[in-house]
Amino acid sequence: MKKLKKQLIVQACIGALFFSLTHGYTEEADGMEQEVINEEDSAVIWEPFAFDDYTYISGNLLASSAFLWERKDRPKGVLNRPADSRAVFQLHDNVTITGANAEAFGVGDTVDLIAQIKSMRYDGKRYWLKKSQGRAVVERADGREFRAKVIRLWGQVKGNEWVMPARQFDSIEYETLIDAPVSIDAAVLSRVQETRFPHMNQMFLIDKGQSDGVVKGDIFAVYDNADDQLNEILLLGLVTRVYDNYSTLVIQKLFEKQLSEGDRAVLKKRIDEQW
Structure with missing residues (x-):
């Protein structure tokens, strides 16, 4: 029964x-x-x-899902830490991204803010387990430095997240x-x-x-x-x-x-x- x-x-x-x-x-x-x-x-x-x-x-659930990233692959940019190292970014905060090069992002681009969870081995390869914690829109570009505004949060964004062009999910x-x-x-x-x-x-x-x-x-x-x-x-x-x-x-x-x-x-x- x-x-x-x-x-x-x-x-x-x-x-x-x-x-x-x-x-x-x-x-x-x-x-x-x-x-x-x-x-x-x-x-x-x-x-x-x-x-x-x-x-x-x-689509937000799909976009924020975790995934494996091969350790040899590198990001387009990295999110700078806030002035207060104990703080976390909030919705609509202005953030600074250091790009891999001056062409990494363009004004108006939507980017994913991707946190590194842990390193793990699977199927004979070493991966980073990663998860998108939020999104931002690039508002200004100055060489390799980009200013953006946080438009969505799915978790804590503390700085040092990898930044990549956003993947859209219907x-x-x-x-x-x-x-x-x-x-x-x-x-x-x-x-x-x-x-x-x-x-x-x-x-x-x-x-x-x-x-x-x-x-x-x-x-x-x-x-x-x-x-x-x-x-x-x-x-x-x-x-x-x-x-x-x-x-x-x-x-x-x-x-x-x-x-x-x-x-x-x-x-x-x-x-x-x-x-």
Whole structure:
């Protein structure tokens, strides 16, 4: 009975998990009490959600997703630190960028402010795990120095972020989710930020990507690596970026306060593109 209850809750969650995505997202602070779904929450989980008869995945969420960057690659520019080294930049602040050269950026260019999370080895190569923390628009150019204004924030911007031309992502609109038409069994590579417990909107990487059939918007259920029978779902994750040999996901529902490297991620649902 308990297992049946949990299966019903999972199905309900998959149908309703996208409310926060329609408005972008914010990360929860480490150490805060995190919501964990259980049987007593089922009345809330079953509440229906509709947004003009369709749902969409925010372009902001897609743009702010973490990715791997080969260590040999260099940025177009670097964001200078604020005058107060303890400060962080705020929305609409004026910032200074030191470019790789005088042609790095032009006035009016939108740029991503990309934070370095950590170094990691994957698939025989050494990468930086990086994530866009915000965006700015270049307003003035003076040789290799560029003045810009912060127009969007997805996390803390402290200075020393790498600066690159912004990648634009359209929101994904859909009406229904269907059962996964293919079988994909992946492993968790890493959480983007290491916190005591996983939390809502936290990102993580899996070792399957486009070459394995993963599609943006796919929903994976994650299980403990020791759970050979796949009895207890730890969380549901939504694919926000897909690369050839890995994908980035964001946590959308939590069932347990755990997520570790090597845990299994199994494809469950996919956006129905027929509508």
